[in-house]
Amino acid sequence: DIQMTQSPSSLSASVGDRVTITCQASHDISNSVNWYQHKAGKAPTILISGASTLERGVPSRFSGRGSGTHFTFTISSLQPEDFATYFCQQYDRLPITFGQGTRLEIK
Amino acid sequence: QVQLQESGPGLVKPSETLSLNCTVSGVSISTYYWGWVRQPPGKGLEWIGHMYYTGNSKYNPSFESRVTISIDTSKSQFSLQLRSVTGADTAIYYCATCSGARCYELGFWGQGTTVIVSS
Numbered sequence: 715d716i717q718m719t720q721s722p723s724s725l726s727a728s729v730g731d732r733v734t735i736t737c738q739a740s741h742d743i744s745n746s747v748n749w750y751q752h753k754a755g756k757a758p759t760i761l762i763s764g765a766s767t768l769e770r771g772v773p774s775r776f777s778g779r780g781s782g783t784h785f786t787f788t789i790s791s792l793q794p795e796d797f798a799t800y801f802c803q804q805y806d807r808l809p810i811t812f813g814q815g816t817r818l819e820i821k
Numbered sequence: 822q823v824q825l826q827e828s829g830p831g832l833v834k835p836s837e838t839l840s841l842n843c844t845v846s847g848v849s850i851s852t853y854y855w856g857w858v859r860q861p862p863g864k865g866l867e868w869i870g871h872m873y874y875t876g877n878s879k880y881n882p883s884f885e886s887r888v889t890i891s892i893d894t895s896k897s898q899f900s901l902q903l904r905s906v907t908g909a910d911t912a913i914y915y916c917a918t919c920s921g922a923r924c925y926e927l928g929f930w931g932q933g934t935t936v937i938v939s940s
Binding site for chain 1: 825864865866867868879881882883915917923924925926927928929930931932933
């Protein structure tokens with residue numbers, strides 16, 4: 715199975731801050747990574763597919779980059795509604811696997 | 822809009838079968854593959870498997886010997902059965918849409934349902 719090592723596991727930041735989350739894949743997975751947002755008690759939502767493609771309706775402050783084994787997810791200017799858990803997912807090969815998640819908290 | 826809602830018992834006894842349903846609305850059951858993902862307490866997400874309405878299915882090898890996913894197109898529902906459960910199967914279970922046989926995108930998710938395995 716492909717392991718997705720996500721860091722940090724938690725992050726404290728303020729409104730307006732720029733934050734970056736990283737996922738490292740155990741094998742080369744090209745650009746086969748998605749990023750999701752999950753708020754407690756709600757359904758997760760996909761934000762970015764194919765490492766860098768913003769899903770329809772997702773604000774442009776969210777972005778993703780990377781290929782091969784190293785991927786990053788950035789929020790350029792945190793908004794109050796962005797405090798949530800974020801996780802990556804690889805789909806290069808089955809079984810699909812996920813990062814452990816990053817809990818983004820208000821400082 | 823596409824909505825998914827999990828339902829089923831919140832408590833299952835060890836060695837028994839965990840059974841969950843996911844009711845789909847806002848989209849035809851033939852549009853996507855339909856999958857299950859879980860999150861044990863304090864751990865990351867685990868993909869369990871997914872199925873197309875034709876019966877084509879993919880399962881995580883970690884669960885393959887004791888899992889069945891089925892689809893009832895007449896009810897716009899799909900189901901998960903996980904046999905011989907133990908405490909390690911305690912988790913939040915999510916149903917989700919999968920794009921393609923490789924499940925390259927989980928576009929829509931349910932809110933999740935908590936299942937505790939305990940006697």
